[in-house]
Amino acid sequence: MRCGVKFVTPDEIEGAVAAGLPQAVEDLKRLVAIPSVAFPGHPEEPVHAAAAATEELLRSAGLPHVRQIPVDGSFPAVYAEAPAPPGAPTVLLYAHYDVQPAGDPLLWRTPAFEPTEIDGALYGRGAADDKSGVISHVAALRVFQGRFPVGVKIIIEGQEEYAGERLEAFVERNPELLRADAIIVADTGNPHVDDPAVTTSLRGMGAFTVEVRTLSESLHSGTFGGAAPDALAALIRMLAALHDDNGDIRVPGLPRGVFLGAGPSEEEFRKGAGVLDGVSLVGSGSLADRLWASYAITVTGLDVPTVAGAINAVQPVARARVTVRVPPAADPRTAVESVVDFLNQVAPWGVKVSFSDYVAGSGFLADSGGAARTALNDAMERAYGRPPRDVGTGGSIPLVSTLAKQFPAASILLFGAEDDDASIHAPNERVDLAELRRNILAEALFLQRYGAATA
Numbered sequence: 263m264r265c266g267v268k269f270v271t272p273d274e275i276e277g278a279v280a281a282g283l284p285q286a287v288e289d290l291k292r293l294v295a296i297p298s299v300a301f302p303g304h305p306e307e308p309v310h311a312a313a314a315a316t317e318e319l320l321r322s323a324g325l326p327h328v329r330q331i332p333v334d335g336s337f338p339a340v341y342a343e344a345p346a347p348p349g350a351p352t353v354l355l356y357a358h359y360d361v362q363p364a365g366d367p368l369l370w371r372t373p374a375f376e377p378t379e380i381d382g383a384l385y386g387r388g389a390a391d392d393k394s395g396v397i398s399h400v401a402a403l404r405v406f407q408g409r410f411p412v413g414v415k416i417i418i419e420g421q422e423e424y425a426g427e428r429l430e431a432f433v434e435r436n437p438e439l440l441r442a443d444a445i446i447v448a449d450t451g452n453p454h455v456d457d458p459a460v461t462t463s464l465r466g467m468g469a470f471t472v473e474v475r476t477l478s479e480s481l482h483s484g485t486f487g488g489a490a491p492d493a494l495a496a497l498i499r500m501l502a503a504l505h506d507d508n509g510d511i512r513v514p515g516l517p518r519g520v521f522l523g524a525g526p527s528e529e530e531f532r533k534g535a536g537v538l539d540g541v542s543l544v545g546s547g548s549l550a551d552r553l554w555a556s557y558a559i560t561v562t563g564l565d566v567p568t569v570a571g572a573i574n575a576v577q578p579v580a581r582a583r584v585t586v587r588v589p590p591a592a593d594p595r596t597a598v599e600s601v602v603d604f605l606n607q608v609a610p611w612g613v614k615v616s617f618s619d620y621v622a623g624s625g626f627l628a629d630s631g632g633a634a635r636t637a638l639n640d641a642m643e644r645a646y647g648r649p650p651r652d653v654g655t656g657g658s659i660p661l662v663s664t665l666a667k668q669f670p671a672a673s674i675l676l677f678g679a680e681d682d683d684a685s686i687h688a689p690n691e692r693v694d695l696a697e698l699r700r701n702i703l704a705e706a707l708f709l710q711r712y713g714a715a716t717a
């Protein structure tokens with residue numbers, strides 16, 4: 263037992279988490295009531311109010327040094343740290359206090375920013391994403407009453423949901439502030455409530471705009487149609503060539519990947535995705551392979567005349583935005599190059615093709631073991647009654663790849679209370695409060711075990 267460190271047994275931790283839960287839920291309600299939407303066109307005052315509330319919560323968790331730190335071009339992050347006991351590792355805790363806009367209020371059964379408890383769940387924008395992450399950190403830390411078993415650094419971001427890449431630059435410029443042996447990113451969740459999982463893989467992403475030009479100006483489709491090369495028709499042919507009849511990618515150099523672990527069943531996936539009866543899924547391989555370990559190409563925008571604005575014309579120009587999801591370990595730039603080369607090759611009729619507005623972000627593949635993951639497995643097994651499985655996420659969290667690049671020796675652990683039915687970014691977002699308790703318990707047990715294992 264280390265001097266100055268409060269020695270707590272798993273039973274005591276469990277008791278403390280249960281005893282602290284009502285306070286944690288109250289704190290979560292207070293945060294959810296603040297419409298901290300850090301998007302242009304939304305008032306800034308509530309975002310700053312959420313930063314202040316977060317600061318206060320971190321103080322209440324017994325962290326000695328809490329402050330807001332400016333992030334260039336963004337809202338402040340809230341940062342705190344507590345030194346490591348001698349010989350103990352340091353853990354960085356991440357979450358964000360901003361939220362998605364509520365969207366259409368008519369689609370909400372309860373008002374988005376009036377947190378409402380119904381049947382053991384708390385409804386409201388941000389209840390899961392990611393104010394549940396903020397509260398999980400706070401409640402897990404409170405268990406130790408200021409005598410933490412590990413060094414603690416905590417950063418709560420203020421503008422993750424809107425073009426959230428500013429913190430990445432901050433991480434690159436302030437590595438010492440955030441350096442840690444293990445990093446908990448509390449902005450994910452389990453496939454189902456009470457189905458423990460650790461997210462070990464995230465796909466990367468690339469995107470670009472393709473433009474096709476065929477004519478100096480639009481032409482009457484009666485006078486010229488049938489001989490004049492239509493830019494929209496050319497673009498449609500090019501985009502259609504990206505996939506075969508089964509929906510598998512035809513672009514050379516983008517092979518199908520394999521995910522080691524189970525993904526959703528077809529039935530679960532169809533339900534979750536709202537796929538209409540009689541419409542088949544696309545692509546080959548298991549769903550985990552397709553969603554978490556393979557490339558996916560999606561046309562996300564088209565600049566073409568609208569139906570309402572249609573005139574009888576052959577189009578001289580057409581544009582599309584194309585995104586390429588990339589397997590965790592693959593290079594998004596190479597993938598985008600392959601797709602661009604392919605589109606050039608399949609362009610018909612000698613049309614003029616150009617590309618612009620490239621973006622690329624890497625994915626993430628967690629290391630498989632280490633003391634941190636072992637401690638987390640034990641902690642989750644105790645909190646959930648069974649050990650966690652590995653799952654992937656088809657989406658990207660740019661910050662995670664930045665952290666992985668900046669701190670290659672750190673174990674990055676992605677878990678949280680945002681289960682797949684939490685309706686994040688959608689109306690009627692909710693967090694299951696029993697899930698929140700288990701997540702807090704898992705985090706507190708992790709901190710204790712990880713500190714003890716490496717002491």
Ligand SMILES: [Zn+2]
Pocket residue numbers: 358391392422449
């Ligand atoms: Zn989030």
